[in-house]
Amino acid sequence: MSKRTLNILLPAITGALFVAIWYAVRFSMSEEMRFLLPTPGEIIASFQANGTELGRAALNTAEGALLGFLFATLVSSAFALALSVSSLVRISFYPYLMMLQMIPVIIFAPILVLWVGPGLKSVVVITFLICFFPLVVNTTQGLVSTDRNLVELFRMYRASRPQEIFLLRAPAALPYFFTGLRIAATLAPIGALVGDYTAGSSAGDGGGLGFQAIIYSSQAKYPALFATAAVTCVLGFVFVALVLSLSWLSLHHWHDSYERTDN
Amino acid sequence: MAATPIVEIHDVSKRYGDGPLVLDGLRLDARAGDFISLIGPSGCGKSTLLRLIAGLSPVTGGHLHVDGRTPDQAAAELAFIFQEPTLLPWLTIARNVEVPLKLRGVAAAECRATRDRVLELVRLGDRASAYPRQLSGGQKMRVSIARALSLAPKILLLDEPFGALDEMTREHLNEELLAIRQSQAWTAFFVTHSVAEAVFLSNRIVVMSANPGRSHTEIAVPFAYPRTEATRLSREYHDLVAEVSGLLRSVETTPA
Numbered sequence A: 001m002s003k004r005t006l007n008i009l010l011p012a013i014t015g016a017l018f019v020a021i022w023y024a025v026r027f028s029m030s031e032e033m034r035f036l037l038p039t040p041g042e043i044i045a046s047f048q049a050n051g052t053e054l055g056r057a058a059l060n061t062a063e064g065a066l067l068g069f070l071f072a073t074l075v076s077s078a079f080a081l082a083l084s085v086s087s088l089v090r091i092s093f094y095p096y097l098m099m100l101q102m103i104p105v106i107i108f109a110p111i112l113v114l115w116v117g118p119g120l121k122s123v124v125v126i127t128f129l130i131c132f133f134p135l136v137v138n139t140t141q142g143l144v145s146t147d148r149n150l151v152e153l154f155r156m157y158r159a160s161r162p163q164e165i166f167l168l169r170a171p172a173a174l175p176y177f178f179t180g181l182r183i184a185a186t187l188a189p190i191g192a193l194v195g196d197y198t199a200g201s202s203a204g205d206g207g208g209l210g211f212q213a214i215i216y217s218s219q220a221k222y223p224a225l226f227a228t229a230a231v232t233c234v235l236g237f238v239f240v241a242l243v244l245s246l247s248w249l250s251l252h253h254w255h256d257s258y259e260r261t262d263n
Numbered sequence B: 001m002a003a004t005p006i007v008e009i010h011d012v013s014k015r016y017g018d019g020p021l022v023l024d025g026l027r028l029d030a031r032a033g034d035f036i037s038l039i040g041p042s043g044c045g046k047s048t049l050l051r052l053i054a055g056l057s058p059v060t061g062g063h064l065h066v067d068g069r070t071p072d073q074a075a076a077e078l079a080f081i082f083q084e085p086t087l088l089p090w091l092t093i094a095r096n097v098e099v100p101l102k103l104r105g106v107a108a109a110e111c112r113a114t115r116d117r118v119l120e121l122v123r124l125g126d127r128a129s130a131y132p133r134q135l136s137g138g139q140k141m142r143v144s145i146a147r148a149l150s151l152a153p154k155i156l157l158l159d160e161p162f163g164a165l166d167e168m169t170r171e172h173l174n175e176e177l178l179a180i181r182q183s184q185a186w187t188a189f190f191v192t193h194s195v196a197e198a199v200f201l202s203n204r205i206v207v208m209s210a211n212p213g214r215s216h217t218e219i220a221v222p223f224a225y226p227r228t229e230a231t232r233l234s235r236e237y238h239d240l241v242a243e244v245s246g247l248l249r250s251v252e253t254t255p256a
Helices: A003-028 A031-036 A040-084 A087-102 A105-116 A120-144 A148-156 A161-199 A209-218 A222-251 B046-054 B093-103 B108-121 B137-149 B167-183 B195-201 B229-233 B235-253
Strands: B007-015 B021-030 B035-039 B061-066 B078-081 B155-159 B187-191 B204-209 B214-220
Touching: A040 A087, A040 A120, A040 A161, A040 A209, A040 A222, A087 A120, A105 A120, A105 A161, A120 A161, A148 A161, A148 B078, A161 A209, A161 A222, A161 B093, A209 A222, B007 B046, B021 B046, B021 B214, B035 B046, B035 B195, B046 B061, B046 B078, B046 B155, B046 B187, B078 B137, B093 B108, B093 B137, B108 B137, B137 B167, B167 B195, B187 B195, B195 B229, B195 B235, B204 B235, B214 B235, B229 B235
Parallel strands: B035 B187, B035 B204, B078 B155, B155 B187
Antiparallel strands: B007 B021, B007 B061, B204 B214
């Protein structure tokens, strides 16, 4: 059997097994407890029932996630450039970068709501905070890991500092940058969800998935909660797929990680 | 008229920081067109000497002039070929060769013309759009040579460029390098561990001793250029290789 067929068939079998176990567990439960675990069928039904509001909420969360993610990418790249200038700068800033990552969003959220107001702005800031650290750490590492020989080559040709950074260090850092971006892409939808859960708002065109989750749980709509989780998963996949394609586009020509090994 | 040396090395010494002397009282004048090989035990400072000529590191004592100026001022006349091909993996072969030209602000049209010319010179014109990882070790080294030649340097500094290649590839590249040299007038400093390579390529061989690095003996290689496969088969060639090998061994076993 070809590798391609296996790639599709094997996960499909695992998935089918998983659903079978799901049903088995569900029907082994006593009648009055079954509401705790809706069947996949019920979850799909709730998709149909709540489709419009779930779709709208997903778009809101996607917007927050995307904006926070893009912001974090831009700011972290600029920051990484500054950090790459000297190890003294890195030493001075590193503890505070760590601190930024340690800030518990749940505690910070109410303050943030007071600062920038609830809704999209808060969601963006929280997503930003969650994505920033892996991006800045990886990109900085990439910028300072340039092959020494290549740096000497550039010095030999008396390259200016900007030439060294933009023609050598930045492209050489791309694989590291994309590692950071992949991590951030998995974090961004979760970040936006948490942001929405803690600082979301129904004002305007309504909240995102986090806000929707609060409503569903208060109404004891469990199948809808599962549906919300599924939508969040899909959003995560979309983000990761986007970054993986970008990464492939910019690296597959030259980077060893994309070298075909089967020839 | 006596030609002034293109590279003057007068009583040059070098130490890094508070470390021991790497080079001590080195004297060596290169005339334009010389092909000088530097051989010696590891730690004799031959690679350091190249870095000094390249202006990548300052001399500690003595003076070193390149084309009548300091190495730093003469940067435009110098090209360095490293032990590794040191290509930028994200650029095609063509773009790699253009790097020095771009860094020096050469206009795009001239850039392309020069790039095509030097790639032809190393017989890689048909691989211009390939990426470095698609090339063999020998091909990558030829790209590196093409890149170094792109700015038409007066002085070529080669730091064991063929050390990592197999014997056959190395011999081919030796011949190619000499063939290119026939049509160009650069002066070369060539660091190597291979006596055979040094004898085949150079008109002067400087045997260095270590701790600290000093010039021990200089040998003139009398064979006329162009040199070919036939040179390698000649009796005189083998005798000279044996003589230089003997010298090198005596230097290596001399207690510091």
